[in-house]
Amino acid sequence: MIVGDLSIDDWQHRMTRGVVVRIGPFxxxxxVRLREVADAMYLLYRDYPIxxxxxxxxxxxxxxxxxxxxxxxxxxxxxxDGVRKFDPIERxxxxxxFQWLLNWCIFTHPHQYLILHSxxxxxxxxxxxxxxMPGAGKSTLCTALVHGGGWRLLSDEVALVTPSTGLITPAxxxxxxxxxxxxxxxxxxxxxxxxxxxxxTRKGTVVHIATPASSMAAASEAGGGQAQPxxxxxxxxxxxxxxxxxxxxxxxxxxxxxxxAFNYSLLGAxxxxxxxxxxxxxxxxxxxxxxxxxxxxxxxxxxxxxxxxASSSAGSLTGSxxxxxxxxxxxxxxxx
Amino acid sequence: xxxxxxxLLQVLxxxxxxxxxxxxxxxxxxxQARMSKLVARLGYLAQDVGILDAIPPKMAEQMLAARAVSxxxxxxxxxxxxxxxxxxxxxxxxxxLLKGAAYLLAGMDVARGRLVTDVDILxxxxxxxxxxxxxxxxxxxxxxxxxxxxxxxxxxxxxxPPMQHTQRHSVLDVHHTILPVTGRLSPDPQLLLxxxxxxxxxxxxxxxxxTQLKQSQPAIQVLAPADMVIHAAxxxxxxxELAGAVRDLADIAAMVHQFDGDASFWERLVxxxxxxxxxxxxxxxxxSAVELLGTEVPExxxxxxxxxxxxxxxxxxxxxxVARALVPQPTLRNDLAASTARxxxxxxxxxxxxxPGMLARHLYExxxxxxxxxxxx
Numbered sequence: 001m002i003v004g005d006l007s008i009d010d011w012q013h014r015m016t017r018g019v020v021v022r023i024g025p026f027x028x029x030x031x032v033r034l035r036e037v038a039d040a041m042y043l044l045y046r047d048y049p050i051x052x053x054x055x056x057x058x059x060x061x062x063x064x065x066x067x068x069x070x071x072x073x074x075x076x077x078x079x080x081d082g083v084r085k086f087d088p089i090e091r092x093x094x095x096x097x098f099q100w101l102l103n104w105c106i107f108t109h110p111h112q113y114l115i116l117h118s119x120x121x122x123x124x125x126x127x128x129x130x131x132x133m134p135g136a137g138k139s140t141l142c143t144a145l146v147h148g149g150g151w152r153l154l155s156d157e158v159a160l161v162t163p164s165t166g167l168i169t170p171a172x173x174x175x176x177x178x179x180x181x182x183x184x185x186x187x188x189x190x191x192x193x194x195x196x197x198x199x200x201t202r203k204g205t206v207v208h209i210a211t212p213a214s215s216m217a218a219a220s221e222a223g224g225g226q227a228q229p230x231x232x233x234x235x236x237x238x239x240x241x242x243x244x245x246x247x248x249x250x251x252x253x254x255x256x257x258x259x260x261a262f263n264y265s266l267l268g269a270x271x272x273x274x275x276x277x278x279x280x281x282x283x284x285x286x287x288x289x290x291x292x293x294x295x296x297x298x299x300x301x302x303x304x305x306x307x308x309x310a311s312s313s314a315g316s317l318t319g320s321x322x323x324x325x326x327x328x329x330x331x332x333x334x335x336x
Numbered sequence: 337x338x339x340x341x342x343x344l345l346q347v348l349x350x351x352x353x354x355x356x357x358x359x360x361x362x363x364x365x366x367x368q369a370r371m372s373k374l375v376a377r378l379g380y381l382a383q384d385v386g387i388l389d390a391i392p393p394k395m396a397e398q399m400l401a402a403r404a405v406s407x408x409x410x411x412x413x414x415x416x417x418x419x420x421x422x423x424x425x426x427x428x429x430x431x432x433l434l435k436g437a438a439y440l441l442a443g444m445d446v447a448r449g450r451l452v453t454d455v456d457i458l459x460x461x462x463x464x465x466x467x468x469x470x471x472x473x474x475x476x477x478x479x480x481x482x483x484x485x486x487x488x489x490x491x492x493x494x495x496x497p498p499m500q501h502t503q504r505h506s507v508l509d510v511h512h513t514i515l516p517v518t519g520r521l522s523p524d525p526q527l528l529l530x531x532x533x534x535x536x537x538x539x540x541x542x543x544x545x546x547t548q549l550k551q552s553q554p555a556i557q558v559l560a561p562a563d564m565v566i567h568a569a570x571x572x573x574x575x576x577e578l579a580g581a582v583r584d585l586a587d588i589a590a591m592v593h594q595f596d597g598d599a600s601f602w603e604r605l606v607x608x609x610x611x612x613x614x615x616x617x618x619x620x621x622x623x624s625a626v627e628l629l630g631t632e633v634p635e636x637x638x639x640x641x642x643x644x645x646x647x648x649x650x651x652x653x654x655x656x657x658v659a660r661a662l663v664p665q666p667t668l669r670n671d672l673a674a675s676t677a678r679x680x681x682x683x684x685x686x687x688x689x690x691x692p693g694m695l696a697r698h699l700y701e702x703x704x705x706x707x708x709x710x711x712x713x
Contacts, residue, residue, distance in 0.1 A: 027394070054359035056394040060367070081367045082666025111404035112397055266408045 002216075004046035011042050018062075020051040024160070024171030024225075026110070027055055028102065031062035034076055037095045040195045044174040044208050047216040059105040063098045065091065080105070096198050096206045102173055103157055107262045113160035113169065114274040115262040120154035120168055120227075121145045123303040127168050127227035129159050129282065130235055131257050137237035140181040141295055143209055147189040149296035153215040154227060158262070163274040166281060167226040172215055174208040182207050188292060231302055232257070232282045235289065243294035246286045253284040341674075342628075344368035344663055348586050349630040351381035355390040362395050371664040372582040375402035376449030406449045413437050413452045414542040416506050420457065421553040423474035429463040431554045432532045434511065434567065438558040439587075441537040446590035450583075454498070454507035458559075460529055461512040468496060468510065475502050484701055492518045492690065514567055515575055518690040523570075523612035532557040561595045562608040569621030570614055577685055578657075579678035580664040588621050589631045596632070606640045615644030624658055657681055 003011060003021065011019075015038040018031040032038045062079040066088055074091040077084050078101050089097050107115060119130040119142040128151075132138050138156075145151040154170035161168055174195065177185055182205065185192060193210035217225075232253050254275060258264045264271040283302075289295040343365045347353050357365060369375045379399030382388045388396055417437060424431060433441055436452030459467050480486055480497035489497040495511040513525040534555045559567060565588060572584040595601040609618040619641045625631035626638070645651055660677035686695055 054363075056359050056362045056392045057366075058394065058398070060363070079666075081370060083371070109398075109401060111401040263404070267404055268408065268411060270404075 001050045002046065003042065003048050003050060006050075008039070008042050012038050015041070020053055020055055020057065021045060022049045022051050023102070023173060025169055026058040026106065026171060027051055028105070029057050029060045031064070032098070033064045034091065034094050037063055037098060040095050043193055044195050044210045046193070046210060047213040048211070059109070061101055061105065063094050092198060093201055095195065096176065096201050096208070099173065099176060099208060106158055106171055110160065111263055111266060113162060114264065114267055114271055116159040116161065116257055117157065117260045117262060118159045118257070119156050120159045121151040122154055122227040123151055124307070125227045126230040126303060126306055127154060128231040128233055128299060128302070129229050129278070130233055131260060132157070133234065136235050137181070138235055139175050139177055140185065140237070141235050141292065143175050143177065143185050143189070143192065144292040144296055145299060146212060146215060147192045148292065149299060151299065153211055154225070159229070161229070161274055161278055163267070163270050166229070166274065166277045168229055170225045172211045174211055177207050177209060179204045185209070229278050229282050230306060232279065232284045234286045235295070236286065237290065238288055239290055241288050241290045243291065243298060244288040245298050248284040248286045250279050250284050254279045340364050341663055341665065344372060344374065344582055345628050347378065348381070348582070348589070351378070351385050352387060354378065354382050355387040359392070362392055366395060366398060367666070368663055372580060373451050374583055374586060375399055376406040377586065379403055380448045403449060406451055409452045410440055410447070412506065413440055413455060414537070416455050416504070416508070417441055417537070417556065418542045419474070420455065420508065421556060423476075424467060424470050425553045427463065427466045427470050427554065429459050429467060429554055430529065430532065430557050432458040432529060432557045432559060434458055434559070435571070438564070441542060441556065442535050442558045443538060444591070445594050446587050450587070454509055456509045456511060458511045458514070458525065458528065461525065464496065464510070464512050471499060471508070471510070476500065476508060477502055479507070484705070488698070492516055492694070514570055516689050518694060519574070520688055521574060521613055523614055527612060528559060528563050531560040531563055533560060561598070561601050562604045565591050565595070565605065565621070566609055566612060566614050566618055569617045573617040573620040574688055575685070578681040579661040582662050585624055585629060585662065589625045589629045592625065592631055592633065602634050602637055606637060615641060616646070619644045620654065623655070627655065628659065628662065
C-alpha cells in the first residue's frame, strides 16, 4: 500500500497517531499533528509505501503543535525517539524543518553505510554522484534529471554506499528547492508536483518536490534499487555559460568528497577503502552549465556511451577494479 | 521488573531475551538503549551469547551501526592518551586514566561498545600546576574563560576547568581527586595514586607513539580494580546525575563481573571503601546492580557493607527513586512519578556536592549570569 491509496482524511487521521513510511531501506514512523504539514506530505509522499505495524523501526519522528493556551505565535516542536529535538519553531516553518529532521536521521545514524553528502541519480543500475557544493545548483540539476531526463532519484542529499559491495542504496526524500530555482523548475517541468512554498527559512523561500513514482518503484523494496557508481560529476551553474564537461582529477574528487562526507572519518579505514573504491569505479568530471536541457543531454550521452561500451566489452569504459560485475550483490543487511 | 519501561534493564540482566522480543518491544528497547548510549553494547552482548543472527535484522543492523561510533571513539581516545603522554613527557608525574579512557586502554570488557567523549586523568595535587602548563604548551586550553567559572573549579571542584585541544577539539578533564573538595565525602587521593597500576596498552592508536618518546613519557596507569569499582560507584551515586544513568550501572556490573574471578578483589573491596570513606556509594552501587541487573555479589560482601546502609525508609526510598528514574523516558510520555523521581535525584546530587549556603550562592550566581546574558541572544 502507498500513501496515495489512502483518502486524505484517512491519511490525516493516521498521521496524528503515527504511520510507518518506508524511505529506501528505512522504516520511519511519522507522527504529525499539524494539519497543513500532513496535507503537504500527502502530496509529497504520495508514492511512498506504508508499512503495516508492528515493525522494527529505524526512526521515530514527530511534529507537534506547542500550545500556549491560544496566545503568542503559533509554534511547533520536533521530536526524535519521543524526545524534543532542536528549539521550537514557528509553525509556518514546520514543513521544511520536518523534512530536515528526516534528512538529519539519515545523515547521523546508518553507519552501516558510508554516507556521502551528494545527490545521486541513476539510469538503470548506473549511478551518477553529484557532490553537494552549496550554490552549485545540485538540487535544481537533480530535479531536471529526474523530471525531465528519465533518470531516477536515489537521493537529493546522500549517497549511501555499502562498504562490502560499493553499491549505492536509494533513500529518496522530496527534493528541496530554494529561491530562484523554484520558478525555473515550475515553468520547465509543470508536471512535477510541488508542495507549498515556505518563506523566511534559513535558506530563504523553500519548496519541496514530490518524488516521482518512477523513482519510487525500485526504492520501495528493502535493499532494492541499488546502483553502481559510474560517474562523479561536480556541477557548477554559471549564468550564460556554455555547457562544458571536463575531466576532474580523481585525487581532488576523493579529497573533496571525503571532506564533505557525514561519516568518512567515523568509519576509519573502512571509510577510506570504500570511498577509494567508489572513486576508482567512476569517471570524474566538472560540469559547467546554464541550460538544464544541455546538462541533461550530457548525462544522457554519458549513459548511452556506458551502455554501448558495456554491451561490447563489459566494464572497459570504467576500467574499474570494483565494477558491478565482480561485486557481490547481497547487501550487508542480509534480508530477502 | 516485567514493566516494558524496564526493558533495557531486563535485557542487560539476560541478553538472551533480545531474541524473544516482538517488534514493539524491539523499538522500545532500541529507544531506551539509544538514550542511554548502550546500543553498541547490546550488540556485543547479543554477540557474546550467540544471538546476533537470531534477533530481528533491523535491530542487529542498528547495533552494528552504533558500533562504528564506539570504534571511532576508541581510536580517538587511544590517540589522545598518546598525545597526553607526549605532552607530559617532561613532567615527573604519574598519569592515572579514569573512567572510559582507563577501561579502553586497560583492554577491559566494559570498554566494548562504550562511548567515550572526554579523557579523564588523575594526577597528584602538587603536580597540577606543572601538568597544566605542559598541556597548555602542547595546545590544550581552558574551556572556561569566565572568572567565576575558573574560581568555581579551582576552589571547589575536584578537577581543573575542562580543557580542550585547539586543533583536535578533544576534551580533557584533569582531576586531583575524585570528588568535589566541598562535598560531604573526601577520600584521600594519595591512597588511589599509591595503588594505581601501570598498564602496557596494546591499543593500536596508542601504539602509534614513537619509541623515542616512549622512554621519557610518564607511566600510564589505571586505578586498582577495587578502586575502579568504587570510583564508578562514587561517580554514579555521589557526584553525577542518577537519572538516565543505566550505562553507569551497566559499567559497574560489567566490571564486577570481570573482577569476579579474582578472590582478592572481593576481599579487598569493602576494606578499601572503608579506608576511603566511601562505603555508602559502594553500598548503593552494589545493591542497585544486584536488584536491577541481577549482578552476583557474595553474601559476605553485602553483609560487611551492612553498617553503611542508610536507615530502612531512606533505603527503600532511594531504591524506588533509582528504579523509577534510571531508564530514560520520552518527554512525550509524561510520567509524573518518573519526573518527580528525576527531580528528587537531581536535588540530591547537588545537596551532596556542596553545603547549602554555598549551593545557594552558586545557583544565585548562575541565575544572575543567565539573566544578564539573555538580552544579547
